[in-house]
Amino acid sequence: MLKRYDAQKENIISAGIDIGTSTTKLVISRFSLMNMAGGTHMPRIEIIEKEVLYRSPIYRTPLLTASSIDIQAVERLVREEYITAGIEPADIKTGAVIITGETATKHNAEEMVHSLSDHAGDFLVATAGPDLEGIIAAKGSGAYELSKRTGKTVANIDIGGGTANAAVYRSGRLCGTCTLHIGGRLIEFSDGKIISISPPVQQILRLWGADLERGDSRNHPIIGKLTDYMAEVIGRMLRKDLHREDLPLLLGHDPNWTEEIDYIMFSGGISECLYHFENAESSPAQYDDIGKMLAQSLRNCRELAAFKWVEPDETVRATVLGAGTQTTEISGATIHAEGHELPIRNLPVYQIRFDNNLEKGLHQITEAVKKAVEIYDPQQEGQNFALYLTALPYLGFRDIQELSSVLLKSLQAKPMPEQPLVVVLESDHAKVLGQTIKVQETKQSIVCIDQIKVEHGDYIDIGHLLQTNVVPVVTKTLTFHR
Incomplete structure (x- = not known):
């Protein structure tokens, strides 16, 4: 954790490691952090400079x-790779170890990320489900930033070895996600034969009444028909x-955005087959699958x-660049945080927009908690998350009471309702909201912080209470915006 009152400037090293269905890669970066507040003001640490120090070759997982x-x-x-990079x-x-695509379904995936984070530095550890993977890739590819810059609706489709993860953004706001069983390694070859x-894919072939088996030639005409269909x-x-x-190719829920899409962007290994950003020397991994045909x-x-x-902006490295960084913020001075619950590390963030309409926001809360569980805790193992309430209207005392009551009821949608309720606010309501929740349910543990800006797909660390009654909040999010 960054020391708040020491040097005015500090450099930190970050690593991102992405272990995907087809490929594994690593990025080392350096961030320059500076206290941008004056000597008599509360510290405000910002990243003022960022630099990629080292990109690994792309390896077969x-x-x-x-x-x-x-x-x-x-x-x-x-x-x-650390030795090669000289670190x-x-x-x-800081940084991230992310397991993506079909690799996240391997029986020892969780053991892998914990083992690697123990040996590779102080990491965020996340086994990315398909929705989260799409969100992270959209940040690394530049789709999120394009939507913010233009106000247009941009869909990023990240296609790797096993899945195509779509995330749709408009004006920097996540509109929805969808994942398909479409990727390069759905049919693999060796010595010119299908292995x-x-x-x-077998299900689609059965629907078509088509014949394709292991041992058939990689030039079988049905393969081209399949990639065209995908x-x-x-x-x-x-x-x-x-x-x-x-529907056999749909993984999880239907496309869930309402907007018409203006722009599309492809990232992932298949987009590398489209754009060829990487040097041949940087990619020792050789792919014997349908990836090039799909492109x-x-x-x-x-x-x-x-x-x-x-x-x-990035093809095969979009996810690793989208996941591997951190910025540090200080919460507002009027917060409600129970000291015995701090620090809290690696909390994913789920955003609920009120659009200045209390009733609209209240109606969203329980459904939002269910969706957050789907995205961040698909195995129902009790991964906690933070609810980020944004664009709140003016709140009177009765409004705060109603909001508290709805938040408490929504906890029943969680596999472990007794976990701390973590609420992050843009507006300055944290102390009164936290105290009101505590009055309504004395046994509920609460961490309620404000004056923080976060987004879907971010992860946060909340540090110990400082003497000034603020907490340091580390937001792990995308750094490599253009």
């Missing part, structure tokens, strides 16, 4: 079996017009040609 990650091989790879694990003050066909399904997904026969199908697809395409 080491697996022991189809359902198991080779933890030792991944740790060895990271150790060797020690002790140098790393694996994923279950969703591209069309992405087009229909973007229009929220999936057909019944497309060609995307390029030729009439469904997708109707959208305006925008080139991404």
Whole structure:
């Protein structure tokens, strides 16, 4: 944790590690942090400069079996990359280990991230589910920033080895997400022959009454038909017009945005096949799968040609760059925080916008808690999260009481309702809201902080209470905006 009252300027080193379905990569960065407040004012630490120091080659993700990650091989790879970059694990003050795509479903995925974070520095540890992965990739690709800059609705489609994760943003606000079983490794080859066909693809082939088996030639004509079909399904997904026969390729919920999409952007390994940003030397991993054919199908697809395409800032590295940084803020001085609950680390943030309408906001709360559980705790293991209440109207005493009551009721939607209720506010209501919740339910543990700006997909650390009755809040979010 950054010391608040020492040096006016400090450099910290950050690492991002992304272990995906097909590839594993690492990025080392340096951030310059400075106290931008005057000597008599409350500290306000900001990142004033950022620099990527080192990008690793892109490696094939080491697996022991189809359902198991080779933890030792991944740790060895990271150790060797640290040596190449000239850094020690002790140098790393922040960053992220993210397991994405099909790799997140491996039986030892959680063991992998905990083991790696123990050896590789002080990390945020997250096994990204498909929605979260799409959100992180949209920040790394530049789609989020483009939507903010232009006010347009931008869909980022991050396609890797196993999944296509779409996240839609308008004016910097997350509109919705959708994930499809579409990716390069759904059919794999060796020596010109098919060696694996994923279950969703097998289901589509059965629906078509088509014959494709292990041992068949990689030039079998049905494969081109399949990748063309996958591209069309992405087009229909973007229009929220999936057909019944497309459903075997849907992973989780339907597209859930209401806006019409203006721009589309592709990131992930398949977009590297489209744009070729990487040098050949930086990618020792060789792919023997349908990735290149899928990229060609995307390029030729009439469904997708109707959208305006925008080139991404990053292709295969979008997720690792989207995940690996931190900024530090100080909460407002009027907060409610129970000291025995602090510090709290690695809380994902779920945003609820009130749009200056109390009734509208109150109606959203319980459903928002359910959605937050779906995104951040899909296995119902009790991963806590923070609710970020933004664009609140003027609140009188009765309004605060009603808001407190609805927040308390919404906790029943969590697998572990007894966890601390963590509320983050933009506006200066934290102390009165926290105290009111405590009066209504004395046993409920509460951390309520304000004057903080965060977003969907951010993770926060909340530090110990300082003497000035504020808390340091570390927001882990995207740094590499253009």
